[in-house]
Amino acid sequence: MARALITMPATAKRGDVVEIRTLIAHPMETGYRAGEDGAIQPRNLIRRFTCHYDDVLVFSADLFPAVAANPFIAFSTLATASGTLRFTWTGDKGFTQTETASLAVT
């Protein structure tokens, strides 16, 4: 499991815009770099990121080699109801990781 950080408020008022910042430890190897032995390092990327809010897809992203290592993605969502946000990263070599965070809406 890669280390993932999710920064967002725990509570919000209904209708507020909540800013969410995510960071995950991942090399994002581009497939263009040579390693210490001179051979090209195989590509190893996170290809896709999704955020579901109570099972509704509210945000997603496609990532390419030009995204820096340890991908940081910040976005926002409308606080509609108390619930769970589910964050999923998927990528090469069968990489998949899911994190959840709960948001209390008043």
Place this chain on the structure above:
Amino acid sequence: MKRRELIGAALGLAGAVWVRDAAANAGELAAAIKQFAAGAPVTEGRVEFDIAPLVENGNTVPITVRVQSAMSEAEHVKAIAIFNESNPQRDVANFYLGPRAGRATVATRIRLATSQQLVAVAKMSDGSCWSKTVDVLVTLAACVEP
């Protein structure tokens, strides 16, 4: 052949190669944007692209893209795509939003191989496309250091 003619020819050849490279990249960039826009005309405006004009480390460059939009059910940003001119691949990242995003702002960190042009394109719910182009200078390039 005289020496000065040889030098002149060599310089001319090098120049031609360099110019063709840049032109080929610009063509690829335009093609990538056209593919994303899917036939809609791309107009400059409504998009803000925050990036340092002078990048000291191309391995991790923070960027923020903001789009002017009400983000309502009727009028919202559907997608934001970022393209580059001179990395090995034109695509940087695509973000898919909707009315539930609340605000059309995304931020990430990218790699830049060299000084170049970056383009952010926003696709709206009505199908129109808006863009912002920025030029950046990169002093330490990504992709070359192991």
